[in-house]
Amino acid sequence: MALTTRSVTSMARVRARAHVFARAGDRASRRGARAGLVDARRATRGAGDEPAVMAIGRESLERRLEAPMVGLGTWKAAPNAVRDAVASALRVGVRHIDCAAAYGNEHEVGVALAEAFERGDVAREDVFVTSKLWNDRRRPGDVREALETTLRDLRLEYVDLYLIHWPVCWRRGTVLQPDAEASIAECWGELERLVQEGKARRIGVSNFDEVQLAALLDDPRTKIKPACNQIESHPMWSNDDLVRFTQSRGVRVVAYSPLAQGGSLFTHPLMVRLAKKYGKTPAQIALRWNVQRDVIVIPKSTSAERIKSNCDIFDFELSEEDVLEMKILDVGKSTATAPWSHFAPVASRNRWLRPLGRVLSWLPSKFIAIDVQRIGRSGFISLRAPWS
Known part of the structure; x- marks a missing residue:
């Protein structure tokens, strides 16, 4: 069901219908998603020079969690810049922060969160924090250790959402080296236990295609349904x-890279024309397009001005005609070009690049271990015995 809003003044409340995650494991359980309420508000915070705070449209989830429709992505955020970006986002009302161990900056995000909580800018329960489990952590003991490391880095007692980053199983400390003794199903079982222990409120997946998602959903061992697929x-x-x-x-569905990293998308004549028509920026048009598909967006930015602008998308609606015309923009451009990606835009290239990378990294993996959760810090690379 598509999200709809109506234009209002900056102090008005916007309401729209949207799906919410299906409940898992209680008497209110339902098949599929249940209609919910998106509440997009704008408010000011005091007077003088204090910044305006925009409470971004958010979705009620089971277990009384909330996932705002617009969040802040932290992928490729430069060292030191991500701390300021998170602080700025929280100040302007962003309440959804998307992280991952593989981004190498969760410890900086944790500093920003701790400082915001300590200052009283926002309460922990009002911020929806997502993290992701890297590809070489699929065995139960590794899954648990990875989340505990993430929680220490983020300075949190729990994450609101914990995702399997990619549907692959690598040997611990390696890249592209398969782990024949690990499986997605076994990994998911441990994630379910971590939910029961309260270390993760919800669990989900990322970069799963139709076959992989269906396999997990239909597996009789799956007790907790994936909350989302981030793609x-x-x-x-x-x-x-x-x-x-x-x-x-x-x-x-949560969309990463919802702005296609800018560039040619922003300068396309159609996007320029639509931006002028609606009195918005091309970035706001792109984000609104996804939100109207009932897709949560997590644009990455380290600019306080752009972070605020990215959230200002709830006072207009793209017409059906404009949405249809935007189909001409769909040229299959992917920003996720890693050799382990199996999606269509890079699939043909990766059919030979993936095995090549596996061969080239096999010998180094015998002597060198890589701890993704320590990127940029001591312990990221260590020596290991070749027989281990």
Whole structure:
């Protein structure tokens, strides 16, 4: 069901229908998603020079959690800049911070969160924090250790959402080296235990295609349904079939790289014309396009001005005609070019790049261990015995 809003003044309340995650494991359990309420508010915070705070449209989830429709992505955020970006985002009302161990900056995000909580800028329970489990942590003991490391880095007692980053299983400390003794199903079972222990409020997946998502959903061992599938989606690659399939199974979609990293998307004549028509920026048009598909967006930015602008998308609605015209932008451009990606825009290239990378990294993996959760810090690379 598409999200709709109506134009209002800056102090008005905007209400719209949206899906919420299906409840898992209680008497209110439902198949698929249940209609919810998106409440986008704008308010000012005091007077003088204090910045305006915008409480971003958010979705009520089971277990009384909330996932705002617009969050802050931290992928590729430069060292030191991400701390200020998170602080700025929280000041302007962003309440959804998307992180991952592999981004190498969770410890900086943790500093920003701790400082904001200590200052009283925002309460912990009002911030939705997502993190992700890296590819070489699929065995139960590794899963638990990874989340505990993430919690220490983020200075939190729990994350609101914990995702399997990619649907692959690598040997611990390696890149592209398969772990024949690990599986997604076993990993998911341990994630379910971590939910029961309160270390993660919800669990989900990222970069799963239709077959991989269906396999997890239909596995009789799966007790807790994935809360979301975080995938790449933007006007230059809608990933439409996967979006529709995921939503049809009652799983929310979260779009990373929703701005396609700017560039040619922002300068396309159609985007320029639509921006002028609606009195918005091309970035706001792109984000609004996804939100109207009932897709949560997590644009990355380290600019306080752009972070605030990215959230200002709830006072207009793209017409059906404009949404249809935007289909011409869909040229299959992917920003996720890693050799382990199996998605269409890079699939043909990765069919030979992935095995090549596996061969080239095999010998180094015998002598060198890589701890992704220590990127940029001591312990990131260590020596190991070749027989281990």
